């Protein structure tokens with residue numbers, strides 16, 4: 388594989404990748420679950436705790452001002468990273484899951500009534516299914532699902548038929564965490580908007596792999612998790628258009644989200660603070676900003692191109708392994724390869740790969756309805772980040788050959 392991408396020097400920024408597991412150099416291919424952290428992110432956390440740790444927004448003293456500047460500065464970095472129109476449209480949460488739950492609750496309160504419908508797709512992660520089921524139970528609404536074909540692609544004609552005046556929101560993933568397929572969000576969102584239906588995009592598997600422009604997408608809501616984009620755990624992002632944030636009621640009550648509190652009546656803070664009750668993870672947000680700056684320096688387009696080459700190379704190499712069965716028939720996969728080894732349970736494959744130093748994910752990948760639809764049962768998922776190499780792909784292919792031989 389030819390590439391100008393300097394993966395060797397990038398890897399030096401990720402000390403965890405240098406270690407051995409069971410005496411073998413670690414091959415970390417579980418990036419769709421969580422990514423590793425570069426030195427600058429961990430350094431940022433240490434620096435924040437050691438030199439300007441103080442609660443944000445509240446005090447007049449210097450440390451608090453510094454912490455507040457870092458936290459609010461991070462909001463601007465996120466805004467720039469996904470090209471939101473204003474930083475007030477960036478709400479910090481604990482992760483994609485909380486971002487979606489926030490919308491399901493607050494949007495549901497403001498815009499939904501008994502008999503209304505929410506539309507999702509067959510390939511959603513559980514965190515883009517269950518919050519909508521809870522809303523539907525609470526409000527006596529109906530959850531509708533866009534079907535997929537046997538290849539694992541959305542049936543867009545069926546999607547068009549499901550749209551209608553009862554649909555209050557479409558919630559859909561940009562890239563499937565199992566199949567790696569990217570949905571054609573441009574036309575999908577355009578069609579929904581033609582009928583006045585807002586769209587929430589689950590970007591958890593997209594932001595670390597391709598440039599994202601929420602204004603170009605015209606997404607009404609966009610969600611992602613810091614830990615999947617080389618930032619710390621426990622921080623997430625909800626982008627929402629001002630129009631919706633202004634209309635939606637608070638999700639949780641407490642400090643930060645209030646304007647005036649009286650026992651008779653409380654008024655709320657302006658957006659985005661209205662949705663950020665309690666002390667935010669201000670150290671985490673500053674570290675997330677560091678991660679975003681780090682990948683911006685490498686360049687999202689460069690990352691996208693490198694990972695595309697790596698994924699294509701992996702598909703070719705793994706395709707030569709006897710017994711290798713790829714899930715779905717997707718024209719263009721994004722850094723995710725789901726598979727089975729013929730006749731061998733996915734857990735056995737995963738456990739043996741682990742002993743050979745290769746970390747992958749096995750199971751239903753929090754997308755049980757998708758695997759049920761594909762009729763495959765549990766599978767193995769190898770997922771890449773820009774620090775993975777062709778050599779690692781080669782080791783995965785060699786390990787799978789060895790496992791297949793052992794079982795046959």
Ligand code: PMP
Pocket residue numbers: 419420481482483484485512514515560562563564589591592612753
């Ligand atoms: N959506 C998708 C597509 C995901 O892959 C994940 C994480 N696997 C989530 C949502 C949930 O993310 P988190 O657990 O960070 O909230």
